[in-house]
Amino acid sequence: MSVSFHDYLVIGISSRALFDLEEANEIFETQGLDAYREYQFAHEEDILKPGSGFPLIKKFLDINAKMNKKLVEVIVMSRNSAETSLRIINSLEHYDLDIGRMVMSGGENISRYLKAFDVDLFLSANAKDVELAIEDGYPAGLIYPHAKYDLPSDQIRIAFDADAVLFSDQSEQIYKAKGLDAFVANEIKNQDTAMEQGPMAHFLFRLAQLQKACANTHYLRTAIVTARDKNAGIRVIKTLRQWHIIVDEIFFLQGAKKADILASFGADIFFDDQDIHAGPASEVVPSARVLPTNNKEKT
Structure with missing residues (x-):
């Protein structure tokens, strides 16, 4: 019987995001494919250390066990060839990660x-x-390169920036073109008009569905951490209402450091579109940049 992936929250993760493969990747970048292949063959039985995305994936997979039902599907998506992938497979088995599907x-x-x-x-x-x-x-x-994080909770905690991440970058473009005062004035004027969805909006909707499936368990907590102040933040709150989405925590920082808040929140991952925020955040919590592109809506 075929599987409908729409029944699950589906996460695709590269082998370098899941495991610490920076040494092997450096060999590939500096010495080429043949040297990389030889390195992987020589270290095939060596278990890889966890990478930046490992804690998040482990916690998501634990939900399946806690609920005694498959709600999350994780797929390792690697640029490795089949012949160089056995080290990854051995590491999946070592950590007892319930991941059966791979793309090589x-x-x-x-x-x-x-x-x-x-x-x-x-x-x-x-x-x-x-x-x-x-x-x-x-x-x-x-995702930013691996660092050792001391994440304080077994609960999954996911944090998002607002503009150009959960929401479109239309308001941010006003800030870039006309400055902060024009940005705030625009947000106050349009506070009853929902912002358009950004690159990570679909993931937030799917997280909300997972929260409902795990009702009363408190396995998952979400947050928005934005440089907006409270006045520009009104539109964020009203947009979420129109989307019928509840976010557990919201921080309107008015330019204060995001990294300090994220460390206190204990994010398993933080999504931001700017390196000036995501870079420092990655020193205290796993972080990933949402890169600027000509976005298309996911159907």
Whole structure:
């Protein structure tokens, strides 16, 4: 019987986002494919260390066990070829990750396969794959390199920037062109007009569905962390109401540092469109950039 991926929250994650493959990738970048192949063969039995996306994926898969029902599907999507992928498979088994599906593209871009699995979120360390995914209307983030994080909770905690992430970049373009005062005036004037959906909106909707499926369990918590102040934030609140979406926590920082709030929140991942915010955040919590593209709406 065929599987309908629409029944699950589907996360596609690259092997470099799930595991720490930076040493192997550096060999590929500096010495070429043959050296990379030899390195992977020589280290085939060496278990990979967790990467930036590992805690998030582990917690999502734990939901299936806690609910005694499959609600989340994770697919490893790797540019490795089949012959160099055994180290990844061995590491999946070592950590007892319930991941059975893999894409091994042999160097080709991964984004072309997102539709086949109806992916709701794609995390990758390859900028081109992320750009193409967002252009095709799939929520995607360029994950920052692995660092050791001390995440305080077993609960899944996901944080989003607002403009150009959950919402379109139309308001942000006013800020860039005319400045802060014009931006705030526009948001107050249009506070009853819902903003258009941004690149990560579909993922937020799917998270809301997962929260309903796990009602009264408190397995998942969401937050918006934005540089907007409270006056410009009114439109954020009213847009979420019109979308029929409840976000657990919202922070209107008026330009204060996002990293400090994210560390206190204990985000398993934070999505932002600007390196000036996502970079410092990645030093305290796993973070991913939502790259600018000509977005298409995911259907």
